Amino acid sequence: MAGGSIHRTVHRGRIGGDQRGADPAGTNRRTVTSADGFDRKLFAPLISGAVLNPVNSTIISVALVPIGVAFGQPASSTAWLISSLYLATAVGQPVVGRLIDVYGPRRLFLPATAMVGLAGVIGTVAPNLWVLVVARVVLGFGTCAGYPAAMRLIRDESDRTGKDSPALVLTVLSISTQTIAVIGPSLGGLLIEVGGWRATFAINIPLAVFAFVLAARRFPKSTPPVGEKRSLDLDLVGMATFAGALVALLLFLMDPRVEDWYLVVAALVLAAAFTARELSCAHPFIDLRILGSNRPLLITYGRALLAYVVSYSFLYGYTQWLEHGRGLSASQTGLATLPLFLTGILVSFATGRRKGVRGKLVVAAVAQIAGCTLLLALHSSSPVWLLLVVALAFGIPQGLGSLALQNSVYHQANPADIGASAGLLRTSSYLGAIISAAAQGAFYGEAATTVGMHNLAFLLIGVGVVFLLITVFDRSLTKIDTRPEMETTRA
Structure with missing residues (x-):
C-alpha cells in the first residue's frame, strides 16, 4: 500500500502482532474513550515515553562547560556528549521502529525505558568523561522506542476505531517530541543550579520509572496470530548494513577532514550492500521499492533535514553564543530561551486541529528566515528584550514545523x-542536527563569537530559503490538505 492515498483500506494483516480491526491489545482491557473512540488512557504513557529523547538531546547544552571543567576536558572532547546521543538515536530510531512494527510497542518500549534509567545511574556516578559518553550512548538507544511506539499506537487506535485519530493526539505528540525539547536548556540550567551537572543525568531515573510504570499498566498486550513465526521477517543483515553506513557517514560529518576519506568510502560501500540486500530480501527492513515510489515521503524527509539544520543551529549555536558572546550564565541562558518553548507550545495548540500542512510549513519556513535574519542584529551588548524577541521568532517554526512534518509522515x-517511517523522520532530524554541529564547528572555532554567529546565520538563511522553495513547489502536500475523513473497511 503506497503512502499518501486518500482512502485507506485496513487489512486483517499482521502489524506488530495484532489483527487489524480487532482489539489491538489482544485482551479484554477496559478503555476510557473520547467521543471519537480514542483510548484516552494511552495519552500519559505516550507522552512520558516520547519526551525522553528530545529533552535529553538539549538538556546537555548548558552542562557541557561545567562537565569540561570538572574533568579537565576541552570543548572538542565534551562535544562527544552531544554526538554520541545523535549517533545512537539516528541509527536506533528506524531499527527500533521496525521492531515495534513487528513485535508491538509494549515489547520494545519497556526494556528500552529501563535502559534510560540505567543510563541515568551510569551518568550520575561516572568517574570520567568517557563513562559519561557511554551513558549518553545507552540513553540514545533507550530513548529510541518512545516516538515510534507512540506513532504505532496512534495508528493502531485509528484502525481499531475506524476513524482518523484526533488532531489533539498528534498535536500533543508533536509538542512532547520536538517543541518540548526547547525546555532542555532551561531545565538543565535549573538542575545545575540545584544539584550540579550530574543532576542532568540523574533526572532520567525518575522519568524512566514513571514512563515504565505507565506503559506496563496501560500499553496493550499484543498477541501474535497462532503459529506465526515472526522472527523470519526480521532482516538483521539489512539492519546491520544500514546502521554501519549511517555510523560511517555521521562520524565523517561530525568532524569532516580530508584524511578521513575512508569513512565516506565505507559509507558508500555499506549503502550499496544495504540497497542490494533490501531489493532482494523477501521481508526487507526498509522496502526500498515502496519507499522509492513514495516521492512525497522522501521529500518530507529531506524537508525535515533542512528544517532541523536551522532548528538545532539555534538551540546549540545561539545558546553557546549567549554564554560566550553575550556573557550569560547557564541558568540565564536557559531563561533566555524559554520564550521559544512557550511560543512553540502555543502555536502548536492554536494550529493543531487544522489538518492542513502546507500553510504551516510555509509559515514555518518564513519564520525561520526571519529569525535567522534577526541573529544578524545581535552583538555582545544586545539588550535583553532583543534576545527575547529572537527566541519568540524561532518559537513559531518550532511549533509549526515539527507538527506539520509529523502529520506529513503519518499520512x-x-x-x-x-514505526519505521517515524524512526526515519527522527533520523532525518538528527542528520540535520549533525550537519548543524559541523557548521557551528566551522564558524565558531574555539569560541562562539558574534562574527561566527553572523556567518552561521547567513548559511541558515540560505537553508531556510531552500526549505521554503521545496515546500511551495511540493504539490503532494495538497493531498494531505484536502483529504476526507478516513474510510475503513474490514476484510
Whole structure:
C-alpha cells in the first residue's frame, strides 16, 4: 500500500502482532474513550515515553562547560556528549521502529525505558568523561522506542476505531517530541543550579520509572496470530548494513577532514550492500521499492533535514553564543530561551486541529528566515528584550514545523510501516542536527563569537530559503490538505 492515498483500506494483516480491526491489545482491557473512540488512557504513557529523547538531546547544552571543567576536558572532547546521543538515536530510531512494527510497542518500549534509567545511574556516578559518553550512548538507544511506539499506537487506535485519530493526539505528540525539547536548556540550567551537572543525568531515573510504570499498566498486550513465526521477517543483515553506513557517514560529518576519506568510502560501500540486500530480501527492513515510489515521503524527509539544520543551529549555536558572546550564565541562558518553548507550545495548540500542512510549513519556513535574519542584529551588548524577541521568532517554526512534518509522515507513510517511517523522520532530524554541529564547528572555532554567529546565520538563511522553495513547489502536500475523513473497511 503506497503512502499518501486518500482512502485507506485496513487489512486483517499482521502489524506488530495484532489483527487489524480487532482489539489491538489482544485482551479484554477496559478503555476510557473520547467521543471519537480514542483510548484516552494511552495519552500519559505516550507522552512520558516520547519526551525522553528530545529533552535529553538539549538538556546537555548548558552542562557541557561545567562537565569540561570538572574533568579537565576541552570543548572538542565534551562535544562527544552531544554526538554520541545523535549517533545512537539516528541509527536506533528506524531499527527500533521496525521492531515495534513487528513485535508491538509494549515489547520494545519497556526494556528500552529501563535502559534510560540505567543510563541515568551510569551518568550520575561516572568517574570520567568517557563513562559519561557511554551513558549518553545507552540513553540514545533507550530513548529510541518512545516516538515510534507512540506513532504505532496512534495508528493502531485509528484502525481499531475506524476513524482518523484526533488532531489533539498528534498535536500533543508533536509538542512532547520536538517543541518540548526547547525546555532542555532551561531545565538543565535549573538542575545545575540545584544539584550540579550530574543532576542532568540523574533526572532520567525518575522519568524512566514513571514512563515504565505507565506503559506496563496501560500499553496493550499484543498477541501474535497462532503459529506465526515472526522472527523470519526480521532482516538483521539489512539492519546491520544500514546502521554501519549511517555510523560511517555521521562520524565523517561530525568532524569532516580530508584524511578521513575512508569513512565516506565505507559509507558508500555499506549503502550499496544495504540497497542490494533490501531489493532482494523477501521481508526487507526498509522496502526500498515502496519507499522509492513514495516521492512525497522522501521529500518530507529531506524537508525535515533542512528544517532541523536551522532548528538545532539555534538551540546549540545561539545558546553557546549567549554564554560566550553575550556573557550569560547557564541558568540565564536557559531563561533566555524559554520564550521559544512557550511560543512553540502555543502555536502548536492554536494550529493543531487544522489538518492542513502546507500553510504551516510555509509559515514555518518564513519564520525561520526571519529569525535567522534577526541573529544578524545581535552583538555582545544586545539588550535583553532583543534576545527575547529572537527566541519568540524561532518559537513559531518550532511549533509549526515539527507538527506539520509529523502529520506529513503519518499520512504519507504506509500504515504497516509507521514505526519505521517515524524512526526515519527522527533520523532525518538528527542528520540535520549533525550537519548543524559541523557548521557551528566551522564558524565558531574555539569560541562562539558574534562574527561566527553572523556567518552561521547567513548559511541558515540560505537553508531556510531552500526549505521554503521545496515546500511551495511540493504539490503532494495538497493531498494531505484536502483529504476526507478516513474510510475503513474490514476484510
